[in-house]
Amino acid sequence: MSIISLSALRYIRKLSLSVTLAVSSQLLVQPVHAADPGVEDLKEVLQSQVALMKPELQEKVKGLSTDTKMILMSILAMHNRYSDRATLRQVMTEILADFQSILAGIMTDNPEHAADAARRLANHRIPVGGLLPYLGMENINDERLATLEGFNSTVEGNALKLAEAADAGDMAKAASLLTNIATGCVACHTVFRGQPGVSDLLR
Numbered sequence: 001m002s003i004i005s006l007s008a009l010r011y012i013r014k015l016s017l018s019v020t021l022a023v024s025s026q027l028l029v030q031p032v033h034a035a036d037p038g039v040e041d042l043k044e045v046l047q048s049q050v051a052l053m054k055p056e057l058q059e060k061v062k063g064l065s066t067d068t069k070m071i072l073m074s075i076l077a078m079h080n081r082y083s084d085r086a087t088l089r090q091v092m093t094e095i096l097a098d099f100q101s102i103l104a105g106i107m108t109d110n111p112e113h114a115a116d117a118a119r120r121l122a123n124h125r126i127p128v129g130g131l132l133p134y135l136g137m138e139n140i141n142d143e144r145l146a147t148l149e150g151f152n153s154t155v156e157g158n159a160l161k162l163a164e165a166a167d168a169g170d171m172a173k174a175a176s177l178l179t180n181i182a183t184g185c186v187a188c189h190t191v192f193r194g195q196p197g198v199s200d201l202l203r
């Protein structure tokens with residue numbers, strides 16, 4: 001792991017904690033309860049994802065804390081495009097294409113192009129079964145999953161800021177936000193992804 005990704009990770013962990021606290025206190029303090037249609041909808045989505053999982057993963061998910069489940073729901077709340085067939089790997093490829101498309105918009109001084117691609121990236125598709133089935137059993141615990149919220153807001157929060165900067169015609173600011181987004185991608189990969197495409201046919 002390089003020094004850059006280590007420090008990025010530390011930063012994001014800190015960010016993740018504050019976001020987690022903000023999210024959980026918001027959900028606890030505000031009158032959000034079972035009657036709230038938003039929360040009910042999100043619970044239903046989460047339950048329908050759990051229904052698709054194998055029993056061993058279901059068990060682990062059921063054992064997660066309420067805070068972790070709230071984090072998962074707060075991430076879902078930022079998205080409204082669900083796929084019933086795309087894997088996380090396929091969604092990630094779309095995300096990379098959107099990231100490259102943002103770059104093309106910036107480099108051609110086309111704010112509409114950049115802003116559309118950034119908003120599409122921020123509202124990426126949710127893969128079939130949600131994120132959890134793709135993260136590996138070893139990562140399905142409260143400590144690991146607490147980092148998700150920070151990664152999500154680093155990538156998607158900055159993508160939305162980039163869209164706003166582009167809307168305002170500030171392409172220099174939009175360009176500077178690319179690094180923040182990429183830092184979030186790399187940090188999440190450091191925690192949740194190994195080297196892509198490794199062959200078990202090599203010695």
Ligand code: HEC
Pocket residue numbers: 088089092093095096099134135148151152155181182184185186188189192193196197
């Ligand atoms: C929430 C954590 C997380 C974030 C944030 C994230 N990724 Fe990923 N990414 C993953 C995981 C996990 C995989 C491995 C998925 C698999 O192979 O099933 C992956 C895989 C990929 C792959 C490789 C697919 C392959 O061929 O194995 C690409 C490309 C990719 N991500 C791009 C991006 C880009 C670009 C961003 C930021 C704009 C990003 N990711 C943000 C978790 C994340």
